[in-house]
Amino acid sequence: MPMSTAATHYRTCNLCEAMCGLKIEYQDRRVLSIRGDKEDPFSRGHICPKAVALQDIYEDKDRLQQPVRRTAGGWETISWEAAYDEVATRLRQINEQYGPNSIGSYLGNPNVHNIGSLLNIPNFLRSLNSRNRFSASSADQLPHHFAALQLFGHSFLIPIPDLDHTDHLLILGANPLVSNGSLMTAPDIGKRLKAIQKRGGKIIVIDPRRTETAEKADVHHFIRPGTDALLLMAMVNTLYKERLVKPERLVDFTNGFGKMEIVADPFTPEKVASLVGIPAQQIRALTREFAKAKTAVCYGRMGLSTQAFGGLCQWLIIVLNLLTGNLDRRGGALFTLPAFDHVGMQGAAGRGGSYARWHSRVSGMPESNGELPVAAMAEEILTPGEGQIKAMVTMAGNPVLSTPNGPQVDKALAQLEFMVAIDIYINETTRHADIILPPTTGLECEHYDLIFHIFAIRNTAKYSPALFEKTAAQRHDWKILQNLTRRLTDKPVPEQSPAALLAMVLEGGPYREEGLTMDKLREEPHGVDLGPLQPCLPERLFTPKKQIWLVPELMEQDVQRLKARLDAKAPGDFPFLLIGRRLLRSNNSWMHNAYRLVKGPNQCTLLLHPRDAEGLQVENGQQLCISSRVGSLKVEAEISDEVMEGVVSLPHGFGHSYEGTQMEIAAQHSGQSINDLTDERLLDQLTGNAAFNGVPVRLDILE
Numbered sequence: 001m002p003m004s005t006a007a008t009h010y011r012t013c014n015l016c017e018a019m020c021g022l023k024i025e026y027q028d029r030r031v032l033s034i035r036g037d038k039e040d041p042f043s044r045g046h047i048c049p050k051a052v053a054l055q056d057i058y059e060d061k062d063r064l065q066q067p068v069r070r071t072a073g074g075w076e077t078i079s080w081e082a083a084y085d086e087v088a089t090r091l092r093q094i095n096e097q098y099g100p101n102s103i104g105s106y107l108g109n110p111n112v113h114n115i116g117s118l119l120n121i122p123n124f125l126r127s128l129n130s131r132n133r134f135s136a137s138s139a140d141q142l143p144h145h146f147a148a149l150q151l152f153g154h155s156f157l158i159p160i161p162d163l164d165h166t167d168h169l170l171i172l173g174a175n176p177l178v179s180n181g182s183l184m185t186a187p188d189i190g191k192r193l194k195a196i197q198k199r200g201g202k203i204i205v206i207d208p209r210r211t212e213t214a215e216k217a218d219v220h221h222f223i224r225p226g227t228d229a230l231l232l233m234a235m236v237n238t239l240y241k242e243r244l245v246k247p248e249r250l251v252d253f254t255n256g257f258g259k260m261e262i263v264a265d266p267f268t269p270e271k272v273a274s275l276v277g278i279p280a281q282q283i284r285a286l287t288r289e290f291a292k293a294k295t296a297v298c299y300g301r302m303g304l305s306t307q308a309f310g311g312l313c314q315w316l317i318i319v320l321n322l323l324t325g326n327l328d329r330r331g332g333a334l335f336t337l338p339a340f341d342h343v344g345m346q347g348a349a350g351r352g353g354s355y356a357r358w359h360s361r362v363s364g365m366p367e368s369n370g371e372l373p374v375a376a377m378a379e380e381i382l383t384p385g386e387g388q389i390k391a392m393v394t395m396a397g398n399p400v401l402s403t404p405n406g407p408q409v410d411k412a413l414a415q416l417e418f419m420v421a422i423d424i425y426i427n428e429t430t431r432h433a434d435i436i437l438p439p440t441t442g443l444e445c446e447h448y449d450l451i452f453h454i455f456a457i458r459n460t461a462k463y464s465p466a467l468f469e470k471t472a473a474q475r476h477d478w479k480i481l482q483n484l485t486r487r488l489t490d491k492p493v494p495e496q497s498p499a500a501l502l503a504m505v506l507e508g509g510p511y512r513e514e515g516l517t518m519d520k521l522r523e524e525p526h527g528v529d530l531g532p533l534q535p536c537l538p539e540r541l542f543t544p545k546k547q548i549w550l551v552p553e554l555m556e557q558d559v560q561r562l563k564a565r566l567d568a569k570a571p572g573d574f575p576f577l578l579i580g581r582r583l584l585r586s587n588n589s590w591m592h593n594a595y596r597l598v599k600g601p602n603q604c605t606l607l608l609h610p611r612d613a614e615g616l617q618v619e620n621g622q623q624l625c626i627s628s629r630v631g632s633l634k635v636e637a638e639i640s641d642e643v644m645e646g647v648v649s650l651p652h653g654f655g656h657s658y659e660g661t662q663m664e665i666a667a668q669h670s671g672q673s674i675n676d677l678t679d680e681r682l683l684d685q686l687t688g689n690a691a692f693n694g695v696p697v698r699l700d701i702l703e
Contacts, residue, residue: 007025007026008024008026010023010526015113015587016180018179019185019460019462020036020048021526022036024443029468031058041460042527044191046187050584050585054443056596057441060593063441065474069434084483087437087484091128091391101130101361102387104133104377104381105132107133108396108399110588113452115498116439119501123482127488127489131367134399138374138688138689139689140306141305142373143313144183146314147314147317148353149355151548153352153543154346154352154542157541159318159321160457161297162330162333162457163192163193164195165295165532168290168295169193170204170298171205171207172207172299172300172303174299174303175213176301177216183455184301185452193213194216202293203219204221204289206221208303208693210641211642222644223644225307225693226577227277228276229565230275230562232320233559233562234269234283236260237267240260240265241268244324245257250327253541253546260319260551263559296321297331300313303579303693306580306692307693308685309562322550335540336454337530339506340506352542355369360376360379361380361385373683373687375681375690377409378411382408390418391418392416393420394433395422402589405630405675406655407630410658422477423437427589428655428658439480440470443466444469444476445466446463448464448502459529461511463502463521478497503517574628574629575646576697576699577648577695577696577697579643579694580650583603585597585598592653592656598669603651603669605635605636607639607642607649608640609643609645613639616701617701619639626677626698629679629681630677630679630680632677648699654671654674677695678690679691
């Protein structure tokens with residue numbers, strides 16, 4: 001039979017938040033090349049090195065494609081029906097014996113990049129009927145959701161920087177040149193940042209590390225990790241003291257301007273300067289420049305969210321934008337109107353989000369949007385008593401490497417009575433599973449970004465059909481979830497495909513009058529441009545009387561904790577502060593089995609400042625022992641002035657040295673897990689989000 005000719009497939013990359021358009025050349029079931037799609041109206045041909053991992057994952061010999069059961073003699077392949085039945089039977093038994101909260105669940109980051117998972121996870125979780133739900137959200141962006149819920153009435157109504165029109169961009173704790181934007185989906189961001197400067201605008205980065213973005217910015221200021229809330233509060237203080245508060249039309253539907261002035265009053269630039277590491281006069285200059293710019297927007301991301309004051313940081317960024325009239329304004333921070341309007345649909349139904357409806361059993365951490373902080377997960381498994389987690393369901397997640405105090409999580413998973421993982425790999429987490437159900441992935445799945453259109457700097461829509469049909473032995477994630485839900489509830493579950501559900505939503509969506517339908521999206525493989533973000537307040541608010549309350553009660557209460565930080569003591573036994581760092585060829589631990597993303601020199605090194613290295617008598621490449629309250633690691637020193645004195649930096653996602661995994665390439669480039677050092681007790685007490693940045697550590701030279 002003659003071989004077919006090469007063909008072209010267009011789709012959106014789903015490996016990170018950027019939503020880059022791809023042009024894939026293929027023949028039969030082989031990928032020939034992956035390039036950027038120049039006709040994609042959003043990404044405009046941009047592509048990053050991670051895109052090739054779609055091919056690598058598809059071809060990965062370590063990827064599971066049929067269910068496996070762990071036995072005394074090793075893993076054995078079983079049928080899908082046998083796997084479904086055993087999972088449902090065991091979960092029901094544990095529920096009947098210990099109660100529904102004895103079953104925990106953990107959802108990893110890849111789920112939010114997958115339409116099949118997102119549309120079917122809610123019903124599956126309801127079938128478990130457990131309050132012990134966890135996800136990567138509380139190890140990442142929970143403070144953003146919390147601030148949005150408190151101020152705007154919906155946890156996904158998050159302001160997005162209008163990059164293409166702003167004159168002044170202030171970035172704190174973010175590295176968009178590497179992330180392509182995060183909760184600011186912005187492919188081709190390098191050109192977008194250059195465009196700001198070309199039109200006479202300015203970019204300022206404030207970060208403990210001189211990141212790739214900071215290198216291209218007009219100004220970079222070092223800041224001591226974990227003190228961003230103090231800096232932002234001092235900037236708000238300056239706005240009031242120098243009469244720079246000009247909210248313009250926002251005053252008509254915003255309350256609390258006077259209270260905000262009182263709240264910020266103790267945080268003068270002079271009081272915070274020595275703590276943040278930025279002189280008072282520079283703090284004032286930063287504030288004046290921001291307030292007097294024609295348009296300006298402040299943006300903060302992981303470095304701010306994953307610290308002890310993450311909730312206050314994300315609130316104060318909104319406050320800074322609002323007080324200067326840059327919220328809901330072209331060139332400032334705007335809100336999206338995606339074709340799949342998750343925010344509008346939920347908000348109209350009164351389901352904008354939740355907070356503290358219940359608390360974790362052991363430490364009393366608050367629920368947010370139906371989930372408990374992941375920092376509480378291990379103790380909920382390890383601590384005996386009523387409500388103790390006895391079984392876990394994990395889906396596309398690796399909490400042993402991605403959540404605080406990974407060794408404790410590993411210990412906890414090892415003592416479960418039953419565990420099921422919906423995952424394509426036997427990794428550091430799923431090696432504890434009794435059964436693994438592997439879904440199709442990447443090129444075998446249809447794709448529409450339900451989540452990241454909500455965070456995009458421009459309204460667009462794009463549907464990508466699957467490139468390759470699944471084999472008879474494979475199952476899509478939505479099929480797996482529907483089958484489990486059906487068995488756990490004994491109720492009929494409609495077998496609706498993601499495309500069918502998407503079509504229904506688009507028919508009633510905000511662009512229906514423009515003719516945006518599923519048929520239209522299928523006719524436009526490069527995507528459809530729906531226009532720039534537009535002002536939409538107060539109509540888009542879901543608060544009582546459509547009002548913004550500038551100083552929510554919970555924020556005001558937490559400011560007392562921030563005030564105590566003004567009298568912080570000098571470091572003791574752990575004199576250095578540990579931060580993470582993002583790598584361009586990496587996103588999460590599961591991408592490390594793609595050789596093209598891990599090849600080359602060791603990426604998992606510990607950055608430390610030359611003066612710190614001199615004081616410790618450390619040379620470049622020397623092995624160090626880095627220790628925190630919870631553990632220690634052997635790491636390779638990389639001496640660089642890109643980190644400020646007193647700060648050390650280690651990338652996230654490594655640590656592939658556990659026995660029993662089956663990810664050969666990842667194991668060959670194992671590196672060290674930063675989460676062997678991060679501390680489950682270090683949290684943003686307001687939201688429960690993990691505080692990965694600013695972990696106190698000690699460095700010792702290995703003999």
